[in-house]
Amino acid sequence: MSAPAVGTMAPEFELTNQHGEKVALASFRGKKNVVVIFYPFAFSGICTGELCSLRDDLAAFQNDNVELLAISCDPMFSLKAFAEHEGYKFSLLADFWPHGDVAKAYGVFMPERGMASRGTFIIDKSGKVAWSVLNGPGEARDIAAYKAALAKL
Secondary structure: OOOOOOOOEOOOOEEEEOOOOEEEHHHHOOOOEEEEEEOOOOOOHHHHHHHHHHHHOHHHOOOOOEEEEEEEOOOHHHHHHHHHHHOOOOEEEEOOOOOOHHHHHOOOEEOOOOEEOEEEEEEOOOOEEEEEEEEOOOOOOOHHHHHHHHHOO
């Protein structure tokens, strides 16, 4: 499955966050733009660095106009430990079971490795993909690019 194109409706999802709460993409429609980032694994080097960069500049990615949702194929309990260890105050969503279904819908699931690649999608308040970038598993993202894309909304 390929990634949703800019200008198309983002695939809907409802996943459990690190606190065991259900989070639905649709709940932000008409209220907030959403930054959806897929990352391979909790506690891995590049992923931790990227999420710490977002944590350290959280006001740019989670405020009255924007919600940050980080998704991996890890189970909820791993994400809870990861969030507590790193001090993440944004939702880490578990795409654990059915394994990788949301990552598949966004065209970033790597079945041979059982993980999501690095995909970033900015979804506008109407539910459409406004911007996206796909990076390989070992390729860190440019967080400044997210900020620039958000500034245009």
